[in-house]
Amino acid sequence: MTVKHRAAIDELVSYKPGRAPVAGRPQVKLSSNEMPFGPLPTVLDAISHAAATLNRYPDFHRVELTEALARRHDVDPSQVVVDNGSGALLQVLASVIAGPGDEILYAWRAFESYPIVTAVSGATAVAVPLDDQYAHDLPAMAAAITDRTRMVIICNPNNPTGTVVSRVELEKLLDALPDDVLVVLDEAYQDFVTDLSSPCGIDLVGERPNVAVLRTFSKAYGLAGLRVGYCVTRPETADLIRKSIVGFSVSTLAQAGALASLAPESAVELKRRIGHVVAERTRVTDELIHLGVPVVPSQANFVFMPMPDGPAMAAAFEERGVILRAYGTDGLRMTIGATEENDRFLTLAAELLRRS
Known part of the structure; x- marks a missing residue:
């Protein structure tokens, strides 16, 4: 049974x-x-110090880390949400934005969590094949938008192919979307980008009401074992996430390590x-x-x-x-x-x- x-x-x-x-x-x-190097020495020191407080719950609101990220990206703290990995934030976004009868659009092949978070939300997946250069086919994705589309995920750089989208093409896709359809820019690998034609998604957050950017400490910062990620978006979208994330989901050690990673x-x-x-x-x-x-x-x-x-x-x-x-x-x-x-x-x- x-x-x-x-x-x-x-x-x-x-x-x-x-x-x-x-x-x-x-x-x-x-x-x-993963990064081939262990955590930075300053990060190890911060984690070691924080370990003495593990009898206490972690900061529920991740205040210090949220404020540090807001300063780093020159946004208001109300626009930043921290959780235990960017994948967890994507799951929450899918669940609060879409449901049965709605559609979530993404390229394929891309990060393997996309069909999973879509199915868990109850929405219908619309997977648009990559182009012949193994990159997002943004014109084809624009053509696949319907009145049921609620969320579009762009993995930039794309996992597993490593390709990026240009700002020009991304702007065209954004122009084709209604303002109430959320575009999630999954930028887990943004720190490694050297192609100047590819946009920084956080720059677009201030220009567009329907953009959310996901970043992580698991890649360039070498903290995959701590599970810390964050979202930068408009305050009203950030509020939707905060209402839905699991409480105390970012450990004391994770917050301390991520905060130390941002230190000068x-x-x-x-x-x-x-x-x-x-x-x-x-x-x-x-x-x-x-x-x-x-x-x-x-x-x-x-x-x-x-x-x-x-x-x-x-x-x-x-x-x-x-x-x-x-x-x-x-x-x-x-x-x-x-x-x-x-x-x-x-x-x-x-x-x-x-x-x-």
Whole structure:
């Protein structure tokens, strides 16, 4: 006997995280878009200090962190909502914006949580295929808008392909939308973008009433294990989120670590680490191109290689000690790691993927 539940949940494909190393085996994990470096020293100090207060509940309203983020992005604190990861915020947004009979529009292939949050909200998913450059087809997405559309998700840079949208094309999509349809810009990898044609979504929040931007401390800041993300949007949309998030969902350690990450003394080291990823991204891409491997130019901290035998290739790499992420017959994704980890990947790529 199964308890009664919504039938749409039966159709869900559960989110599958990147494979973790097997205990006792010397493996390199390049499957989850994590930073290869541990938390900044100042962050570790802040977390250690905060640990002494764990007998107390965390700050329910995340006041210090919210105010620090508002200063960082030059917005009012009423426009910032902090929660335990940008994915949690996306789930809340989907649930408060859309429901049965409504539609949530997103590109595909994109982040695998999008169909999940849509189904959980009760809305209908409208997935628009990426274009032939593995990027969002924004004109096609504009054409897919109906009077049932309530939310549009743009993953910029896109996961897993690493492509970005231009501000010009994004403005055209925004112009095609009614002002009461929310556009969510998922900018988890924004810190790695070097393409000047791609917009900073937070700049658009002040210009458009229907834009919400999601950011995370899991990627560039290296705090994936703490689970902290935030949304920047108009105050009225932020209020909808605050009414619906779970109380005390951002731990004391997470708030302390994220706050320390924003401190001026963390900026130099953070910039160096991001610079490492960008430089290694270029090196890995160039080497793969030299090998004749198809590569999508990336603006994130990973590289996507279109290939129909992705699962078989992922298995072959894992047997040799490098864990990658396969996306069915669409391709293979490799997260940029430390230099020696990338070298190990490239050595195997010359053996397993060489096309030239």
